[in-house]
Amino acid sequence: MFKNKNLILYLAASILALYFLFLGLSKAKGFFAPLVTATILSLVVLPLSNKMEKFMKRNWASLINSLLLFGISIGLIALVSFQIRSFVEDWPQISETMKPKIEQVKDFALRHTPLDKEDIKEAKNDSSESGSKTGKKIASFMSGLSSFMANYLLTFVYVFFLLNYRHIFRDFLMNVFPDRKRDTIKTIISKSVKVAPQYLLGKLTLMGLLAILYSVGLGISGVNNFILVSVIAAVLTLIPYVGNIIGFTMAVAFGFLTSGETTVLVGIGLTFMITQFVESYVLQPYVVGERVDVHPFFVIVSVIIGNMVWGIIGMILAIPIMGIITVVLLNIKKLEPLGILFSKKQFSDN
Template identity: 75%
Template structure:
């Protein structure tokens, strides 16, 4: 009876601890999100930084890598903003093209559903935004934009300091560990540092191949700016699962909504269906492969959890963080069963 109470107490304590941990991470997003992002980015450019340090001092190498990441991020945001501007310019044409189809949809809804004309009119009236709400939304947007810019710039400052003073953090970990554990800590540090760059290299190769496949399919389908749309759709695969949905929606917006041609929609659907099949069963296993040792089941779970905690950023960071955590768990004897549970090797060994 006493042992059962202890077990129940332990399980309850673990559940509450996990809940408050993620609740705290969610509330402290403004502090932890740029810091964790900087840690992952630092690991990604660490091999390049080490090579540059053969020709220059470490602070200069760290500064150049920070600037390189900043320029790449600016380029990505420029691509997105160009696409948004193009969509805004095409919006009047899209409205004109889709107007007859919207009317057909309303007629179908009135004939085949319990909806009445007054219900549709009420929905349209409710969707109209009042001037006061516009002012409130503008204020909220400016506040969020200011916070984003501050965290965005702070991330690259963190990257510089992490690269420049990385030996301090390494020595700290080694000093607080017993001598018999130092070899294990060295192994964990070495393997953990390789997870993020290996994942990124595999992802970059995968995105390049996907961009080619998307370009061919969307070009044949007749999508406007199909090369740019294909590149952005490929880049969005950094966001697991959800990125593919966003890419498909964007292609539909620039293809079907602009032309109103049903054959374009069919072509887009076929392009994304075939490409996703090739990605899942051909490219993903052979290009990305075992670069991150996390089982797909737990990949889905951590992506959902990352979205709940930090939104899109959490979804992007979820896989490399999980890969690093798995490496750590596999090299700690007491926690090794958890590492085996999370890794693909653990599942493969039980076949």
């Protein structure tokens, strides 16, 4: 009976500790999100930085890699911005094309739902009244944009310092634990730093193959700017699960909404269905495969928690962070059962 009470107390304490941990991380997103993002990015370019340091000083190698990451991010933002600009330019044509479709939807709603014309008019009035709140929305957007830009630039500053002074953090970990634990710490560090690069390498290969598959399908379907749409849809797969939905929505916007042809919509739907099937059952296991040793169930759980804590950026970081946590748990004797629980290899072996 006493043991059962202790078990219940430990379980309750663990649940409370996790709750306050995630609550604290959520409240401190402005500080931790850029720092954790910079840490993962630093691990991604660490192999390249190590090679460059054979020919130049560490501070120059760190600076070049920070600027390289910054340039890549600017390129991705420019790519998305170009596509949004194209959509805005095509909006008058889209509006004209979609007017008959909208009227058909209204007629269907009036015939087959409890809605009547008064309800539709009220919806229009509500949308017109919302225009008075535009000023507040713009102010809120500008405030959010300034905060994003500050964190965005700060991330690459962190990358530089993490790369340039990484020996400090390594020495700290080596000295904070007893000498008998040093071999374990070395093993954890060496395995952990490989998780993010391996994951990104697998994802980059996967995105390249997905871009090709999307381009073929969307090109046959008649989507405007299908190559650009395909590349962006492939890049969006960095956001687990949600990225595929955003990519599909974008393809519909530039395909069906522009042309209004039902055959284009069917083609887009088939393209994404077939590509997602190939990704899930062929490409994902063999291309990404064993690069991140996390069981699929806990991948989903980590992505959901990442979204709850930090939103989209949390979803992107969830898988590599979970991979690093699994490596750490598997190499600490007392916590090894948890590592076995999270590990994909252990599940497959049993």
